[in-house]
Amino acid sequence: MTQQTLSIIKPDATQRNLQGAILKMIQDAGLKITAMKMIHLSKKQAEGFYAVHSDKPFFDSLTDFMCSGPVVVSVLEGQDAISKYREVMGATNPANADEGTIRKAFALDIEKNSVHGSDAPETAATEIAYFFNQLEIVRS
Numbered sequence: 001m002t003q004q005t006l007s008i009i010k011p012d013a014t015q016r017n018l019q020g021a022i023l024k025m026i027q028d029a030g031l032k033i034t035a036m037k038m039i040h041l042s043k044k045q046a047e048g049f050y051a052v053h054s055d056k057p058f059f060d061s062l063t064d065f066m067c068s069g070p071v072v073v074s075v076l077e078g079q080d081a082i083s084k085y086r087e088v089m090g091a092t093n094p095a096n097a098d099e100g101t102i103r104k105a106f107a108l109d110i111e112k113n114s115v116h117g118s119d120a121p122e123t124a125a126t127e128i129a130y131f132f133n134q135l136e137i138v139r140s
């Protein structure tokens with residue numbers, strides 16, 4: 001099934017100039033970029049994006065981190081794009097990430113783990129709409 005998913009290249013990665021290397025891994029996996037922009041989130045915008053985690057002990061630190069520098073937000077499309085991108089990303093904690101994944105290659109720790117990817121069709125739709133309107137997404 002063709003799906004769309006939301007990707008974020010997080011501030012730890014943009015700070016180390018890893019945008020190109022990460023986008024190459026995404027494209028090499030066969031995922032197509034159908035929208036992309038670089039933005040610097042405010043604390044409020046980061047809190048809104050991660051609202052599902054607002055009760056977690058790491059919420060304040062996570063949202064501080066997410067607004068500490070620019071992020072690259074993109075829409076990825078392809079066969080089973082949601083699970084495929086989660087595979088390319090690797091486990092949340094880079095200590096558990098498989099060889100060949102983005103997080104194994106680049107993540108610094110469980111928080112500064114270089115990338116975000118949606119986890120289900122419903123969250124993908126909500127997250128894409130948080131950053132892009134329909135006119136900003138290229139039709140494939």
Ligand code: ADP
Pocket residue numbers: 053058062091092110111112113115116117119
């Ligand atoms: P994922 O990004 O793999 O979907 P989660 O949705 O569980 O992971 O968490 C969202 C983000 O919150 C993670 O990518 C990471 O940046 C941060 N995070 C998750 N768990 C922790 C933790 N135990 N300590 C600090 N930060 C965390």
Ligand code: MG
Pocket residue numbers: 117119
């Ligand atoms: Mg998640």
